Amino acid sequence: MSGEGETPQAIRKLQPGKLVIASHNQGKVREIRELLGPFGIEPVSAGELDLPEPEETGTTFVANAELKALQAADLSGLPALADDSGLCVEALNNDPGIFSARWAGPSKDFGVAMQLVEDNLAKLPPETSRDAHFVCALALAWPDGHVEWFEGRVDGTLVWPPRGSQGFGYDPMFLPNGHQETFGEMEPGAKHAMSHRADAFRQLVAAVLD
Known part of the structure; x- marks a missing residue:
């Protein structure tokens, strides 16, 4: 989706070459590298360039992704791709969401974070829905300030205790709809085929890389 709101199709293509991944989260960097692999893009992380992490002051996933991408593009002089993603638990008013x-x-102890989600759910009646979804907003920014953005989603339910050591973040407690394995139990290729990040990437690839 165009960041300028003019059209659902991007009006600027991403050319092969260096691209800053505006994240210090090694799990995200690894997934994005793997997703970009086939397209002649040379990803370099914000951490490798010693770029600072901006304060995430946006009130939506898209707003936070945009501010991270714009800062990285401005400081590096290269196109930059930022991801802002999170777990939205419907019974918790979609918290933790952007937080x-x-x-x-x-x-950054996600064992603590998963326990906090479970503790908050435990305060609710036993029949409370455990439905949840992951959201991923991707923002692609150029040094001149142009931005394209894309948002993906995957729906599922929460399990307890957490299962699996693959993935990162809340993956071990998230069971995608129609599957028997949590994101924490899935091999990376299986997760990439269905995740919120993969959904956003499919949109990005169709718009700016194909």
Whole structure:
């Protein structure tokens, strides 16, 4: 989707070459590298370039992705791709949502974050729905300030205790609809085929890479 709101199709293509992945989350960087692999893109992470992490002051996934991508593009002089994603638990008014990483605390301990989600659900009646979804917003920015953005989603339910050591973040407690394995139990290729990030990437590829 165009960041300028003019058309659902991107009006600028991404050329082969270096692209900054505006993230210090190694799990995200690894997934994005794998998804970009076939397209002649040379990903370099914000961490490798010693770029600072901006304060995420946006009130939506798209707004936070845009501010991260724009800062990285401005500081690096290269196109930059940022991801803002999170877990939305319907019974918790879609929390943690944009605060998903912050629920993990300063040490980014997602064991703590998953326990916090479970503790909040435990305060609700036993019949409360455990439905949840992941959202991923991708923003692609150029140094001149142009932005394209794309948003993906995957629906599922939450399990407890967490299962599996694959993936990252809340993956071990998220069971996608129609599947028997959590994202934490799935091999990366299986997750990439259906995840919120993959959904957003399919849109990005169709718009700016194909």
